[in-house]
Amino acid sequence: MTTSLLSETESAPAAAPLHTPDNPRTDALLGAHSADEYSALMHSVIDALGERFRTTARAVSAKDRSGLQAAVDAVDLDTAGVGNAEALREADALYADNAVWFHHPNYVAHLNCPVAVPAVAAEAMLAAINTSVDTYDQSEVATLMERRLIDWTCSHLGFASGDGIFTSGGTQSNLHALFLARENVLAGLTAHADASDRGESDDAETRRGGSSPSTRLELLSRLRILATDQAHFSVSRAAFLLGLDAEAVVTVPTDATGRMDAEALNASLLSIDANDAIPMAVVATAGTTDLGVIDPLKSIAEVCESANVWLHVDAAYGGGLLWAPRRAHLLEGIGRAASVTIDFHKTFFQPVSSSALLVRDAALFAPTIHHHDYLNPEAEAQADDAEPNQVDKSLQTTRRFDALKLWTTLRARGADEIGTMIDTVCDLATEVRQLLETQADFEVLGDSDLSTVLFRFTPYTADQHTADELVPLIRRVLFRSGRAAVARTTIDGRPWLKVTLLNPDTSIDDITAVLDLVRATGHGILAGRHITTEGGAA
Numbered sequence: 001m002t003t004s005l006l007s008e009t010e011s012a013p014a015a016a017p018l019h020t021p022d023n024p025r026t027d028a029l030l031g032a033h034s035a036d037e038y039s040a041l042m043h044s045v046i047d048a049l050g051e052r053f054r055t056t057a058r059a060v061s062a063k064d065r066s067g068l069q070a071a072v073d074a075v076d077l078d079t080a081g082v083g084n085a086e087a088l089r090e091a092d093a094l095y096a097d098n099a100v101w102f103h104h105p106n107y108v109a110h111l112n113c114p115v116a117v118p119a120v121a122a123e124a125m126l127a128a129i130n131t132s133v134d135t136y137d138q139s140e141v142a143t144l145m146e147r148r149l150i151d152w153t154c155s156h157l158g159f160a161s162g163d164g165i166f167t168s169g170g171t172q173s174n175l176h177a178l179f180l181a182r183e184n185v186l187a188g189l190t191a192h193a194d195a196s197d198r199g200e201s202d203d204a205e206t207r208r209g210g211s212s213p214s215t216r217l218e219l220l221s222r223l224r225i226l227a228t229d230q231a232h233f234s235v236s237r238a239a240f241l242l243g244l245d246a247e248a249v250v251t252v253p254t255d256a257t258g259r260m261d262a263e264a265l266n267a268s269l270l271s272i273d274a275n276d277a278i279p280m281a282v283v284a285t286a287g288t289t290d291l292g293v294i295d296p297l298k299s300i301a302e303v304c305e306s307a308n309v310w311l312h313v314d315a316a317y318g319g320g321l322l323w324a325p326r327r328a329h330l331l332e333g334i335g336r337a338a339s340v341t342i343d344f345h346k347t348f349f350q351p352v353s354s355s356a357l358l359v360r361d362a363a364l365f366a367p368t369i370h371h372h373d374y375l376n377p378e379a380e381a382q383a384d385d386a387e388p389n390q391v392d393k394s395l396q397t398t399r400r401f402d403a404l405k406l407w408t409t410l411r412a413r414g415a416d417e418i419g420t421m422i423d424t425v426c427d428l429a430t431e432v433r434q435l436l437e438t439q440a441d442f443e444v445l446g447d448s449d450l451s452t453v454l455f456r457f458t459p460y461t462a463d464q465h466t467a468d469e470l471v472p473l474i475r476r477v478l479f480r481s482g483r484a485a486v487a488r489t490t491i492d493g494r495p496w497l498k499v500t501l502l503n504p505d506t507s508i509d510d511i512t513a514v515l516d517l518v519r520a521t522g523h524g525i526l527a528g529r530h531i532t533t534e535g536g537a538a
Contacts, residue, residue, distance in 0.1 A: 004093035005048035006085070027084060030128060041084050042124065048092055059107035061098040062482025068098060103503065105510035106484040106517075111289070111317060113502035116349045118412035119405035123351050131401040133166075134394065135375050136387035139401065143388055146403040153342065154358055156322045158335025163362035165394050166355065166403050170316030171234040173341035173357040174283075176395050178225065178238045180339060180359065181281040181310040183367035186219055189278070224272050226250045227283040228260045230291060232314055235283050244280075252282075258291040258446065258491075260284060262299035269307045281310040281338075286331060287318025290489045290498065292429070292448030294318055298333030305336065313337040316355065318450055320347025323419035327426060330449055338364065344406050346502065347422050354402045365393040424504040425451045432499065432511050441519065443467075445491065451501040454491065457522040466526075471495035474521050484514045 027037040061068075071094060081087070101107060103114035133139045133146055146166060154162030167173045223244055227235050229251050239248045250272065253264040265282065272279050282304050284295040297313060304311040313334050319342030321327045322334075334340060337360065344354040359365065369392050371378035376389035391397055409418070429451040436444040436455050445454040457474060458467045471488050475497065478484045487498040497518065499511065 003097050004089040005051050005096075006044050006089040006092045037084065038128070041088060044085065045088055045092070049096065052096055053103065056101050056104060058101075058482040059104040059485045060100050060479060060482050062480065063098060064480075071098075100485065103505075105503065105506045106514055107503075108499040108501060108506075108511070108514060109485040109487040111343075111346050111500055111502065113346060113349050114505070115351045116405075116409045116413065118408040119350050119354075122405045122408040126401045126404045129401075132398045133401050133403070134391035134397050134399050135389045142401045142404070143390060145407055146390070146401070147388060149403050149406055150356065150358070153356060157340055157358055159358060159360045161361050161363075162358055163365060163393075164356050164358035165390060166399070167357055167394075168353045168396070169345070169355045170232065170314065170341050170343045171237070172395065173316070173343075173355050174232065174234045174312070174314055175238040175241060176357045177312045177339040177341060177359075178235070178242060178281055178283075179395070180364055180368060181312065182220075182223065182242055182244075184364055185223065185278065185280050185310065186216065187367045189214075189219060219278065221245050222276065222278045223280040224248055224250050224277050225281050225283060226252050226265060226268055226272075226279060228252050228254045228258075228285070228295070230254060230258050230288040230293075231283050231285050232289060232316070235314070248280075258288060258293050260295040260300060262296055262303050265300060266303045266307070269303070269309065279307065279309045281312050283312050283314055284337075286313050286315035286321075286334065287450050289317065290452065290454065290491060290496075291446050292317070292450035292452035293446070294330050294449045296333075297331065297337070301333045301336035310339070311337045312339045312341070314341045316341050316343040317346055319343065320418070320422045321450075323415045324422040324426070325416070325419055326423050327449070328419075335360075348406060348409065348418055349421070349502075350402075350405050350409065353400075354405055369393055421504040425501045425506075428504075428506065428508065428511070429453050429499075429501050431508050432501070435508065435512065436515070439515075442515070445496055453499050453501070454489070454496040455499075456496055457518055459522065459526070462526065468495050470522050470525060471497055473525050474518055477521050477525065478517060484517050486514065486518065 027034040030038050075090070075094070082090070100112075102112040131139050131142045133143050136143050150164040150166075151162075154160075154164060165176070167176060220243055225235060225239055225244070225248055227249060236249050250268055252268050253261050255261050269279055269282075282300065284297055284300045286294045286297065288294075301311055315331070315334065318331065319340070321331050339360070340358045342356050342358065344350045344356065345352045348354070371381060371392065375397075376391055380386060381389070381392065390399075426449075429448055432453050433444055433447070436442045436453070441457060441459045443456045443458045445456075456467055457470055458464075462470065472495065475486055475488045478486060487500065489496055489498050499514070501511070
């Protein structure tokens with residue numbers, strides 16, 4: 001059973017058909033003729049959503065997946081249109097009534113945040129205008145605003161000559177960074193090999209490339225990316241997409257806290273050189289997904305600079321700390337990276353999607369710049385007054401003006417307020433960890449730099465094997481009941497429950513209530529097993 005909160009309105013009749021061939025200027029498309037219909041429709045949707053935010057009692061719907069699938073399958077997508085208002089009422093009943101609500105204090109599963117109010121309003125604005133920021137003639141001031149935000153972010157990173165591009169998320173940003181690393185490394189090897197042939201060079205790049213000419217395919221087979229086992233999976237996926245060998249990603253050992261060991265990194269680089277392979281990039285993580293720790297960026301940067309290796313910092317999760325007054329120091333050394341990923345749709349409370357790739361020097365985009373006569377002709381790009389066409393360097397062509405959401409958030413709330421909110425969620429994680437450490441029936445793992453907490457329900461009646469089995473069961477029961485959404489992961493072969501805190505309005509009392517649910521659910525599962533065992537024995 002699904003329910004819509006959108007009411008019938010005289011200005012938007014429920015059954016008005018969209019297909020009216022005798023009158024092409026219908027309310028199907030947004031324009032001057034449909035502005036009133038658009039305004040009425042938006043108000044009805046916003047009013048319904050406002051009511052849901054006021055009254056939603058669960059983080060998840062608690063409805064059976066088979067029932068949800070049946071409701072989806074029951075919609076006839078080939079029938080005649082039912083009209084704007086009715087279609088939105090249907091979407092409200094099917095989608096909003098069964099959504100996962102990230103603002104709810106019982107949602108503590110993944111890196112999803114409640115969203116800034118001005119950003120949501122900006123989302124409606126950019127969607128209606130439908131700007132594409134690939135070329136200047138499709139965007140004008142939108143491109144200039146996005147470029148300003150890139151410059152602003154680079155200034156906080158310490159990239160005085162930096163550049164960047166907004167992307168769909170951390171996965172794309174990491175792919176783009178490693179694409180740039182690959183092309184810059186290959187271009188460098190080619191240039192140094194040519195210089196060596198002329199007797200003009202004898203540096204590390206030449207020695208890595210070899211003294212004899214190498215084909216691009218042969219060089220690709222020798223490229224290596226160095227990262228820890230805590231790095232985001234998008235690193236290995238990027239290696240695959242970039243055509244590197246299966247063994248291209250070299251795992252660098254971590255210390256006892258899960259952070260990259262800089263000395264081990266240096267040893268790994270020496271081993272790569274000794275085996276006639278080529279270090280393409282080192283990926284340090286500023287905020288690992290599970291442990292929430294930040295690799296020692298300063299020490300890693302020193303190793304990379306000494307070895308002349310591209311350093312990429314995946315700060316998708318932790319990048320917001322740059323603006324957090326009490327934790328910005330944790331990112332010391334990030335300005336020495338060649339490239340950085342930041343997800344604003346995590347710690348800047350932006351609606352998905354809002355991410356960016358930043359590079360230390362704009363020239364690092366040079367090997368990947370591309371031109372097309374119908375979009376960004378190369379001849380025009382050479383002119384003194386060349387238009388700023390961002391498709392030159394983006395992996396995407398058509399691209400949303402997602403930067404508007406961040407722009408309005410900064411103007412409405414200010415970066416200082418956002419930074420304080422980031423500190424708040426990190427403080428809450430510390431408080432939750434301290435609480436768990438006082439509970440005899442919980443075990444907690446590690447000490448996060450950010451806002452994740454890993455823990456297990458370990459009552460005295462359960463051995464380690466039973467505690468392992470409880471982790472996925474507790475998560476599933478809580479999710480299916482709709483009472484709470486927690487995550488689970490595995491560290492060194494052992495399963496753990498995980499809470500990820502990205503809501504500064506969530507209190508320790510809220511999380512205590514979730515932990516009580518975890519405890520009660522665990523006891524309930526154990527009791528059920530006992531009853532089953534007793535019944536079987538009988």
